Amino acid sequence: MSQWYMLTLVGKDQLGIVAKVTTALYKGGCNLGEASMLRLGGNFTIMLMVSYEGDNKQLYDLLKEVVRELNLHLHIDVIEGHLHQHRDPEVRITVHGADRAGIVAQVTSVLTEAGLNILDLESDVGGNTNNPFYIMHIEGIATQGIAQLSQALQQLLATQHPDLKVQLEPIETLVM
Amino acid sequence: MSLLEILTYPDPRLKTISAPVTEFDAKLQAFLIDLENTMRAGPGGVGIAAPQVGCFQRIVLLDVSSKPKIKHHGNLVLINPEITQWEGFEIGREGCMSVPDYTGNVIRAQYLHLMAQDQHGIQHEYDMEGFEARAIQHELDHLDGLLFIDRLVSRRHDLFRRKVYVSIQTQPHLSSEKAIDR
Known part of the structure; x- marks a missing residue:
């Protein structure tokens, strides 16, 4: 077995x-x-x-x-592993800005509260030693709808990170 | 009503190049009914190509009308379809009844001009865009023995900037921001 x-x-x-x-x-x-x-x-x-x-x-x-x-x-x-149980992401969020501590923690915290289940997150530090930038792509499932996520991000940017660039887009999977 | 069996990858028959339809007879009409029922019973239900059910003829059914707020031509029977012009490209995620439990990113043309015959053999022309254009390109590939997994681009890295639906930005109130010329 x-x-x-x-x-x-x-x-x-x-x-x-x-x-x-x-x-x-x-x-x-x-x-x-x-x-x-x-x-x-x-x-x-x-x-x-x-x-x-x-x-x-x-x-x-x-x-x-x-x-x-x-x-x-x-x-x-x-582990308890299972194949053939992929879940399709519904939303994709891209975040980038000057690198600093706390971007991931703050962004993902507000997204979690707004119902985002993360399926995939990749992040990278680009630029150079003097001017590093942080870039992150998240794909996930919007358990409370995409509008909630958008609102949560908007609030975060307005109150804490006005210089971060954040994009949110629905992922429409064409299943034929 | 009968549902036809869907061939699934890695069935080698999915690589078959389909032959043009020449007879627009009663047999074809009966097959189209079964094919449509099979399409509607599928998980996506918006399109199907005859080779997916083991009939290697250049027949595609398409109906993306269930999708809100897009341009489309309704329920289409597309026989011997051919793309004669295309423009632009866009990455989108696709899945397929013949490739269960997998979706991936594929680059497709955004706009195209299509020529195809209907179920009676009458030639029509269509200008398609967006979702409908993506769907017909996916189905046309089946007629040439190709699946979307033959055209995958990296899931991890976007090679091309996608269409931006929502850009979340606060008002440009930063003092460091340059004044914009008006």
């Missing part, structure tokens, strides 16, 4: 991390599910759903060698 695991792997970015990690898993009899893999600040990060018949220790052993070779941090969790 297979069990779903969530693997977290992080290490200095270098050529071949994905190929080597997934080859070790494949050879060990694992089946991969949904994954997110990306480079963050010079590190390569992997969050990976893996279905495997063995236990936590056996899964760790499959990756032991490649993790040592590539100098990766590995973390394994048993």
Whole structure:
């Protein structure tokens, strides 16, 4: 009986991390599910759903060698995983402005209060050391409607962040 | 009323290039009724192409009229459809009865001119835009053995600026802001 695991792997970015990690898993009899893999600040990060018949220790052993070779941090969790349960986002919010502490906390707090369920958030720091800017894209489900989110953001900008640029747009998925 | 079985990816038959319709006979009319029922029973219910039910002929049904506040031509039977002109591009999210549990971003033309025959073989021309234009491009791809997953662009990074629906900005009251020439 297979069990779903969530693997977290992080290490200095270098050529071949994905190929080597997934080859070790494949050879060990694992089946991969949904994954997110990306480079963050010079590190390569992997969050990976893996279905495997063995236990936590056996899964760790499959990756032991490649993790040592590539100098990766590995973390394994048993999870209750399900495939084929995607939810389509209804709204997309883009925020950007001069980088400072608190943008994500404040923006997401008011959005949460206004009913936003975040499905996907990616953010980045651009610009240069002297003039960094922060940019964030959020996709989610507006459980209380899009107007609520718009109102909440408007209020936040008016009271605390007049210079932040925020766009909100419905995502209309054409299902044919 | 009978519902036809929808082929789903990775069924290789979805890659078939469909043949033009030449006979506008009773058999075609009967098939169109079944095809429409199948379309209306689907999750989106706004369009279907004949190859999705394993009939490899250049037939598309389209009806985006249920969507509020858009330009459209109502319920359309489009046989041997051909896009003769297109303009602009836009990213939008698409899903498909033949690709369950997955949606993705696809670039499509915003405006197009379409020529197609109706169920009796009479030629018509349409100027389409927005949602309806996106829908016909999605369906026309089926006739050429293509799915929207053959045209995906990154979910993470927008290559093109999308149409902005709501820009949330406070009034320009910042003192640092330059005066705007009038």
